[in-house]
Amino acid sequence: MSNPYEYLYIYYLEGIPSSLDPAIKESTFIGNWEEDGFSFLFFSYPHDDLINEMVAREDHLSLIDKYEMTSDQWHGDKIESYTAGSLVISPPWKIPFVNQRNLTHILLDPGVVFGTGRHQTTEDCLGYMEYLCRKEKISTVVDIGTGTGILALGAAALGCDRVLALDFNLLAVRTTLNNIRLNDFHDRILAIQARGEAFMAVPAQLVVANIHYDVMKILIEAPEFVEKPWLILSGLLKSEADKVCERLKEKSVTLVERISPDGVWNTLLVQGRSVPTI
Structure with missing residues (x-):
């Protein structure tokens, strides 16, 4: 299994979309982070046309910026397995073989959330x-x-x-x-x-x-x-x-x-x- 968020296309909007067009939901849309009247829309493929159409349709929205980066860049570090006490925490696409009875495995897919x-x-x-x-x-x-x-x-x-x-x-x-x-x-x-x-x-x-x-x-x-x-x-x-x-x-x-x-x-x-x- 490979990292499904290997590359991110992020649209930073002022305003919260009233609703997401079905065309957006059916695209390579990952999710929308909404906070304090602003939105970050995440995709695994660029969708400039869809975003521009949405901004033109909803007067309260405006596109502030667009970013292209890897998921490692977004999270500020490589998404890798690590050990914390008796816990081994791994992304589901990079599970290590650790055969020790005193360790417990956790799968963690951070998506685009910090x-x-x-x-x-x-x-x-x-x-x-x-x-x-x-x-x-x-x-x-x-x-x-x-x-x-x-x-x-x-x-x-x-x-x-x-x-x-x-x-x-x-x-x-x-x-x-x-x-x-x-x-x-x-x-x-x-x-x-x-x-x-x-x-x-x-x-x-x-x-x-x-x-x-x-x-x-x-x-x-x-x-x-x-x-x-x-x-x-x-x-x-x-x-x-x-x-x-x-x-x-x-x-x-x-x-x-x-x-x-x-x-x-x-x-x-x-x-x-x-x-x-x-």
């Missing part, structure tokens, strides 16, 4: 998840801002029974659903398009949030958030992590550990108000 798993924050979250799962039985997990679903997949692979994967971006949720299918985790992971703060009341032993600080500072104000037994918080620069730590201290929760292996990104392991078993 999150191949190689970012420092992702590896740190996976490391803390494995630490907790080795210490006690973690049955229920909420993954906020799931992206490609890598942390939800990791939770399921580590033995968690019920994982709720949330992302407000529809393309991210669709990508996660595809990865759930690839790993046959339908019975363990539920992926939903939603904002994390809307699901804070959902019972869970562990909440993982690898997200922007602007979202994090809203989440930590939810009363139910700090009631969870365990929190893994990441995606934070030093000054942002300082603010989160200070606010958590005011809420009387315990910072178990704070790490920043690369000196840039910070990840926090937090014990909430509900007392865990270890």
Whole structure:
């Protein structure tokens, strides 16, 4: 199997298309990333005519730019297999032969969504998840801002029974659903398009949030958030992590550990108000 996204043609639009013409959906269309009133339409083959027709038809749309690049360039790194603790994470078109009883394989097709798993924050979250799962039985997990679903997949692979994967971006949720299918985790992971703060009341032993600080500072104000037994918080620069730590201290929760292996990104392991078993 070869990489289906080996080369990308990306159309950057101001505005959100009202609907996609059937001709676009039937073409080599990969997906549409929508955010803050802008759209990125991804194709595996150029479709200038289709895009120009759509922009001409919908007055609120305008084409800002067009990009041609490899998927490696889009993701900022090669999409390759790697090991994180006891997990081997591989794209479905490049599965290594690793015959070791103590390793668990995860297939991850990132599509065009950021999150191949190689970012420092992702590896740190996976490391803390494995630490907790080795210490006690973690049955229920909420993954906020799931992206490609890598942390939800990791939770399921580590033995968690019920994982709720949330992302407000529809393309991210669709990508996660595809990865759930690839790993046959339908019975363990539920992926939903939603904002994390809307699901804070959902019972869970562990909440993982690898997200922007602007979202994090809203989440930590939810009363139910700090009631969870365990929190893994990441995606934070030093000054942002300082603010989160200070606010958590005011809420009387315990910072178990704070790490920043690369000196840039910070990840926090937090014990909430509900007392865990270890």
